[in-house]
């Protein structure tokens with residue numbers, strides 16, 4: 237369960253003479269459906285060169301190169317072929333655009349086989365649920381493998397249209413600016429968002445208060461009907477509770493996708509303004525609500541920092557994943573979807589797990605979030621479980637200190653995420669400074685030890701968490717309740 241990291245450059249700051257291109261995509265699925273998308277991109281405003289990139293990582297599994305059938309081709313408005321140079325697995329350059337192409341636009345075309353779910357690398361990671369597919373009556377599309385974008389210019393208007401078999405509708409997480417034409421939020425939406433087309437069942441949840449209005453669509457693919465009632469019963473309260481926790485609206489529209497289930501157990505991954513979730517339809521109902529609540533609360537929580545469009549560095553992945561997982565237990569417990577007893581038991585298992593985790597004897601939480609994270613194993617679990625315990629410890633310290641502005645972790649995270657300077661990467665320094673403001677220098681030093689030390693440096697903090705979890709569940713619930 238990780239937030240996909242976009243490796244496209246962030247939009248450049250506006251210069252005196254900004255180079256801006258408008259882009260129009262058409263994604264066509266042939267009828268009768270076959271696992272293929274034909275993408276046409278019209279670019280207006282290009283100068284001497286046009287550089288186009290595919291997103292390198294839009295899912296846990298990064299492919300060595302995008303899946304393509306045949307080469308990417310380009311032509312000018314009169315249909316004249318233009319030279320295309322492939323600079324690397326994910327980049328193409330049109331090196332010498334003639335005046336006609338600069339004035340009247342360039343059209344590029346490529347064909348994407350939608351067979352990602354069959355790739356060995358994807359299956360080995362049980363990662364099918366993040367990738368597109370085409371079935372007889374519906375398809376899951378994904379911006380990452382389909383919508384390559386110019387990278388040597390800022391993006392102006394971005395429009396996406398779908399050419400689909402007769403009767404197929406579109407559920408996209410983007411504003412529909414005219415019938416059938418969608419406007420993704422620039423590069424973020426083009427990076428990894430998901431689009432459901434065809435015979436999906438859709439529910440709409442509208443959350444509205446003085447901070448704004450958010451429309452959440454929940455789309456279930458054919459075959460997922462057994463999940464429907466449980467999904468809606470979980471998504472609705474959790475989305476509302478987390479939007480209140482955030483104290484801000486990361487987006488106006490959002491899409492939850494429950495696509496064809498092809499993995500073992502449960503999986504989820506948050507994208508720019510959409511999320512893919514996977515749950516076994518034959519899960520016993522008594523297990524379904526708890527598991528779904530955790531999954532939805534975890535993944536929707538990712539949209540909070542995700543809404544800023546600035547990635548979390550690997551050194552803070554224990555916050556990005558571990559603090560997020562803390563709230564994935566806490567928010568359902570506060571809503572009565574998870575008994576406090578089960579929250580305490582789960583936190584106890586995390587504590588036992590990190591105490592036995594061989595990785596933490598040698599590696600810090602910050603270091604575990606680097607490349608080693610993607611090897612799974614000890615360091616992967618350490619990032620989640622060590623990060624969760626760090627969040628629990630910090631929340632307990634803050635509640636004990638009862639600082640005016642930062643009385644609990646909810647308030648500290650609002651300050652950390654909502655008040656962050658624009659475009660600045662989240663940093664341990666800022667987080668530690670906030671902890672120091674509420675807890676003083678000792679608290680700040682303890683948080684820094686959590687991030688950069690090993691298990692042996694944290695005996696006192698872990699003992700504190702241990703003692704807390706020894707209380708009866710009602711006391712745990714009273715301590716962690718919403719203020």
Ligand SMILES: [Zn+2]
Pocket residue numbers: 237238239534535538556557560
């Ligand atoms: Zn996650």
